[in-house]
Amino acid sequence: MSSTSVGLLLQAIPYLGKKKILKIFTPEQGLLSLFSQNTALSPFCLAEWVFRKSAKEIQPLQDVTLIDPLLSLRESYNVIAAAGAMAQDLLRTQWPEKRAPELFDLTLFYFKHLPLNPDLLAASFRLKLLLHEGLLSDDPDPAFTPAEWTQVHTLAFSRELSKIQSVQAAPHSKIRSLLEARL
Numbered sequence: 209m210s211s212t213s214v215g216l217l218l219q220a221i222p223y224l225g226k227k228k229i230l231k232i233f234t235p236e237q238g239l240l241s242l243f244s245q246n247t248a249l250s251p252f253c254l255a256e257w258v259f260r261k262s263a264k265e266i267q268p269l270q271d272v273t274l275i276d277p278l279l280s281l282r283e284s285y286n287v288i289a290a291a292g293a294m295a296q297d298l299l300r301t302q303w304p305e306k307r308a309p310e311l312f313d314l315t316l317f318y319f320k321h322l323p324l325n326p327d328l329l330a331a332s333f334r335l336k337l338l339l340h341e342g343l344l345s346d347d348p349d350p351a352f353t354p355a356e357w358t359q360v361h362t363l364a365f366s367r368e369l370s371k372i373q374s375v376q377a378a379p380h381s382k383i384r385s386l387l388e389a390r391l
Contacts, residue, residue, distance in 0.1 A: 210270060211261045215238050216315060217253050218295040227268060230282060231299060232257055235312035239302045249274065252281045252291050252319065265304075276297040280323045292327035294333050300391060301341055311340050321369060328363075331378045334387050335364035343390040351382055 215234035223229050228247060231242040235259075242259050243266045249255065258271040281291045298315065302308060318333045338344035343365060348357045356379045363383075368370050 209261050211237075211267075212256060212258050213240065214254065214256050214275065215240060216319070217249055217251050217255065218299055220247075220249070220251055230269065233298050233302060233312060233315065236307055238304050238306035238308060239299070240304065241266045243267065244269040244272075245339060247272060250289070251295065254316065256347070265358055278319055280343055281344055283323050284326075287323050288327045290322055290330035293330050294318065294322075296388065297334055301337060306362035308340075311337070314340070325371075327380060328373065328375060328378055331380050331383045332363040332372050332375075334383055335360060337355045338387060338390055339364055341390075345385075349386065350384060352379060356382065 209329060213232075213234040213236065215232035215237075218233050219231035220230070221229040223243075226246055228244045230240075230242040230247070230249075232242060232342060234240055240259070242257060247269065249272065253274060256273040256275060257269065259267040259269050261267065282289055282302040290331065294315065302311075314333070318329055322329050323382055335344060346361075346365065348354070349360070352360055359375050359378050361384065362375050363372055363378060
């Protein structure tokens with residue numbers, strides 16, 4: 209029985225030569241692990257994935273149709289590093305069969321806008337991921353100074369990209385530490 213899902217390729221793990229294990233984040237099926245005999249796709253692309261449903265943890269990939277290669281993520285090292293950090297955060301927090309359509313849409317939005325300010329948007333995404341998982345509240349966190357919390361609050365709770373981009377000095381290392389502590 210075949211199943212189809214749109215998803216973001218987050219990771220491609222080489223396996224025995226040309227074979228790969230693909231980690232795909234989907235809105236309805238959560239994190240998928242697909243086994244591919246031969247695919248030239250690399251991480252950070254949006255595609256439609258057709259796979260055979262089975263009871264196994266890794267499903268065999270039958271077909272793939274590229275929707276958007278998200279080429280802007282490959283413009284510079286900073287952009288691809290930020291996309292990689294976001295992908296790692298998703299791989300650590302999402303699991304199979306965990307529906308997350310809002311998080312999927314947010315991830316796609318951030319991937320498309322990441323070249324504007326990679327470090328800042330990756331920090332904002334990390335905070336929004338914590339918020340989505342119920343691991344961040346509106347109350348000031350003691351790890352941050354009041355001035356830092358103002359910046360963190362804007363990055364986490366703002367729904368406008370222009371407000372997020374107005375943040376001048378985000379405490380990146382403290383945001384990373386917050387994610388590590390909360391997971």
